[in-house]
Amino acid sequence: MTPDEKRILLQKAANASSEGITISSMTEPDRPLIFVSDGFLNMTGYSRDEVIGKNCRFLQGQDTNESAVDRLRTAIANGEACTVELLNYSKNGTPFWNRLSITPIRDDHNTVTHYVGIQSDISALRKNINRLINANNDLEMFKHRIINDLDQARTAQQFLLPDKFPVSAKLNFASFFVPMEEIGGDFFDVIPLQDNHYGLLIADVTGHGIPAAMLTFMSSTAFSSVATSSLSCAETLSKVNMKLHEKMPEDKFLTMFYMIYNPETRLLKYSQAGHPDVIVLRTSLSKIIPLSTKGSLVGPFSSQEVSFEEKEIKLIPGDKVILYTDAVTDALDNYRDKNEENRFHNFLLKHAGLPLDSLFKNLYDFGLKENKLYSYPDDFTVLGFEVMD
Ligand SMILES: Cc1cc2nc3c(=O)[nH]c(=O)nc-3n(C[C@H](O)[C@H](O)[C@H](O)COP(=O)(O)O)c2cc1C
Numbered sequence: 160m161t162p163d164e165k166r167i168l169l170q171k172a173a174n175a176s177s178e179g180i181t182i183s184s185m186t187e188p189d190r191p192l193i194f195v196s197d198g199f200l201n202m203t204g205y206s207r208d209e210v211i212g213k214n215c216r217f218l219q220g221q222d223t224n225e226s227a228v229d230r231l232r233t234a235i236a237n238g239e240a241c242t243v244e245l246l247n248y249s250k251n252g253t254p255f256w257n258r259l260s261i262t263p264i265r266d267d268h269n270t271v272t273h274y275v276g277i278q279s280d281i282s283a284l285r286k287n288i289n290r291l292i293n294a295n296n297d298l299e300m301f302k303h304r305i306i307n308d309l310d311q312a313r314t315a316q317q318f319l320l321p322d323k324f325p326v327s328a329k330l331n332f333a334s335f336f337v338p339m340e341e342i343g344g345d346f347f348d349v350i351p352l353q354d355n356h357y358g359l360l361i362a363d364v365t366g367h368g369i370p371a372a373m374l375t376f377m378s379s380t381a382f383s384s385v386a387t388s389s390l391s392c393a394e395t396l397s398k399v400n401m402k403l404h405e406k407m408p409e410d411k412f413l414t415m416f417y418m419i420y421n422p423e424t425r426l427l428k429y430s431q432a433g434h435p436d437v438i439v440l441r442t443s444l445s446k447i448i449p450l451s452t453k454g455s456l457v458g459p460f461s462s463q464e465v466s467f468e469e470k471e472i473k474l475i476p477g478d479k480v481i482l483y484t485d486a487v488t489d490a491l492d493n494y495r496d497k498n499e500e501n502r503f504h505n506f507l508l509k510h511a512g513l514p515l516d517s518l519f520k521n522l523y524d525f526g527l528k529e530n531k532l533y534s535y536p537d538d539f540t541v542l543g544f545e546v547m548d
Contacts, residue, residue: 174198179278181215185263185271189214190235193273202257202280204250215276218247222254231261238263238271244281256282312372313342319379325351329422334542335519343538344371344413345484346379352388355422358395360386361482361542362415362457363434370411378403378413378457392417392430393454393469400432400457400465412458416482418450425474425546430467432457435488438504439472440479442511447504448472478546479515481507486537490526515545 160168173180179199183190191212200207203218210217219228227245234241242260249255258281264273317338324332332349344364352358360382364374381402386395395417403413414434420427429437433456439448452468474480491502506525510518519541526535 177201179203179276181276181278182264183215183274183276185235185273190274199278202249202255202278203247204253209250218249218257220246220248220252220254222246231259234261235274238265244285255280256285308369309342312369313338316342316346316372316375319346319348319375321347321349324349325357327355327422329547330357330420330544331515331547332542332544333515333519335516335523335539336541337523337535337539339367339486339535339538341367342369342372343367343486344375345486345538345540346375347482347540347542348379348382349542350383350386352386352419354388356388357420357422357544358386358388358417359420359480359482359542359544360415360417361434361484361540362413363484363538363540364413365411367537370408374407374411374413377406382415386417388419391469392419392428393467396430396432396454396457396467397462397465400455400460401462403458404461407458409459412456415457418480418482420474420480420544422546426471427474427480428469428471430454430469432467435483435485438481438483438507439474440481440507440511441475442477442479443475445508445511447507474546476546476548479507479511479518479543480546481515481541481543483542484538484540486535486539487522487526487541489537490530490532490535515543519543 174197176196177198179202180196181192181199182194184193192210192215195207195210223246227243230241230243240260240262242258244256244258246254247257258279259276261274261276263271264275266272320336334347336345336347344366345362347361350358362378362382364371364378378399381399385398385402390398396415399415415432416429416434416437418427418429418437429450429452431452432454436449436451439450441448450470450472452470454467455465488499488503491499491506506522507518510521513521522541523539527533
């Protein structure tokens with residue numbers, strides 16, 4: 160290939176690219192353009208005659224970012240390469256974003272004789288990036304709003320729980336509740352009923368987040384409006400179910416365990432609605448007595464479809480009655496769902512001598528330690544009372 164053929168080939172190659180390719184002379188006054196590719200002319204709308212011999216700054220205008228021009232100036236003064244994004248204007252005044260890379264060309268004495276520049280129109284890219292940045296900002300704002308809403312729902316949800324328990328010489332109440340981060344659906348209540356009876360409820364609504372919080376409010380309100388000492392435990396659950404069934408979404412339900420305790424006779428009546436068994440820890444005999452009855456879940460079935468059984472047990476001094484939700488036992492066998500009940504019972508027997516509140520706290524810590532967790536993946540809820548002499 161002759162030198163002329165080579166030159167023509169290079170020129171053709173430069174013109175074939177849609178990017179702008181330019182060469183400025185560094186040895187002539189004001190560093191004029193001595194070569195511009197077809198891509199550059201298409202991008203800027205000028206003809207070759209209009210630009211050859213001029214410094215390329217003619218593309219700059221009112222809103223061109225000065226900092227980018229400064230960087231170009233410094234790079235050229237130091238004989239260095241440089242890449243900037245700057246606002247340029249085409250011949251008809253339309254602004255466009257130009258990603259410009261300039262690179263020095265040196266002669267045999269290492270003197271910079273020319274600079275080659277590559278121009279790319281990145282207006283569409285910047286528009287998309289800006290759109291993405293705006294969308295991302297909107298998402299961030301939305302995320303903060305959701306987190307704020309969740310915080311408020313979590314705070315409101317905790318108002319549903321009793322802040323203090325009734326005081327009695329015949330029994331001592333205790334509870335331990337640590338809500339999960341995302342918002343769970345556990346709640347419990349201790350209601351003084353007529354004749355010094357007490358109603359104790361523990362419940363777990365399916366799901367997490369705002370829907371669970373809303374169902375918790377609905378269910379807790381339904382329960383408070385129904386529970387009286389004139390109704391048995393089973394009747395109370397039936398009535399709560401009736402109230403909730405019509406309003407509850409079809410795929411949602413809750414489990415409940417409700418009991419009424421008479422401290423005078425030490426008679427405990429109870430009814431279970433799909434909830435984990437309650438445990439009576441008979442400390443005097445080192446014995447576990449699980450309390451269970453037949454009963455439907457609350458919510459999905461109509462009054463005709465549900466039935467709740469009721470049973471009773473006579474307690475003795477020293478008995479500890481423990482109501483809990485499944486997060487408590489799930490953690491005890493590393494969520495393998497095999498041996499959790501045994502481990503739970505063994506734990507209770509081993510710590511039977513502790514006051515209830517310490518027992519609950521130890522149980523919480525034990526589950527975390529077993530699973531090397533900092534927090535539980537669900538609400539951790541335990542409620543109970545100890546029968547005094
Ligand atoms: C090869 C080369 C190509 C250039 N292309 C552009 C360009 O497309 N757009 C632009 O605004 N400036 C471009 N410049 C930068 C200007 O020509 C000039 O160097 C810059 O405005 C800073 O110098 P000044 O202070 O003399 O204006 C280019 C510079 C060189 C060396």
